[in-house]
Amino acid sequence: MTTYEERTELLAAAVNAARAAAEVLEGGYRKRLDVERKGRIDLVTEYDRNSERLVRDMLSRHTGLPVVGEEEGGSAAADGPTWYVDPLDGTTNFVHGHPYFAVSLGLVEAGRAVLGVVLAPALRLEWTGVVEGTYDTLLPEGARRDARRNGEPCAVSSTEELLEAMLATGFPYDVHTSDDNNLAAFGQIIRRCQAIRRCGSAALDLCHVAEGTFDGYWERKLKPWDLAAGAAIVVAAGGTLSNFGGFSVKVTDGHVLATNGPLHRLLVAELTGR
Secondary structure (H helix, E strand, O other), X not given: OOOHHHHHHHHHHXXXXXXXXXXXXXOOOOOOOOEEEOOOOOEEEHHHHHHHHHHHHHHHHHHOOOEEEOOOEOOOOOXXXXXXXXXXXXHHHHHOOOOOOEEEEEEEEOOEEEEEEEEEOOOOEEEEEEEOOOOOOOOOOOOOEXXXXXXXXXXXXXXXXXXXXXXXXXXXXXXXXXOOOOHHHHHHHOOOOOEEEOOOOHHHHHHHHHOOOOOEEEEOOOOHHHHHHHHHXXXXXXOEEXXXXXXXXXXXXXXXXXXXXXOHHHHHHHHHOO
């Protein structure tokens, strides 16, 4: 397992790659784009592909670690660290000229996200996070961690009541055809909390939990590259990360609940009926 010092060095390489990819995305933002469909509402552009190729090249050359990405796939290391990257998280927003899209690069070891960078070029925001060792649903007491927003330390909120909470969620690409589409959970939880936002980027939703803007976030059917960076940043900011049942979650599991901690048990109860 990599040390905290090694992870800090790897984070610096990821930040450089994310900033380079962000420059690529800025070149296409609010421009006329050639858009392809991977599914009914799942879009892809040349900027998804070009930014991913750039990130793959930079991370491979500077870290020597395997890279798995949304557009070009890849193979994870059997035991060691692996990069999971989505250099354009929020493609639908990007296509429509909406500013909520981001470069999302995360490092995963033993299924757990241990460092990440999320950069939202249209918002001029950059989040980073790195943690020491491994964890179950939150970082053990005494383990080193560092979470930052535009270079300044950030932390999760202290909200304790659902009625005072602003939450975030999303819906899967098969929302039109699958009953496992999050609509029932949304309908239930919206009655219990102050507000729910649907921003269209899992990476940004997680970062908003990490900085204390959102008090919690849940979503179904996510891919590892959707989760890796933001999950690491949430844990680094003192948050709690689990599956819907409140148990330890790997980035490959797909369903995730991320909160400030005090709200975690309450949201587990809402999502499971327990």
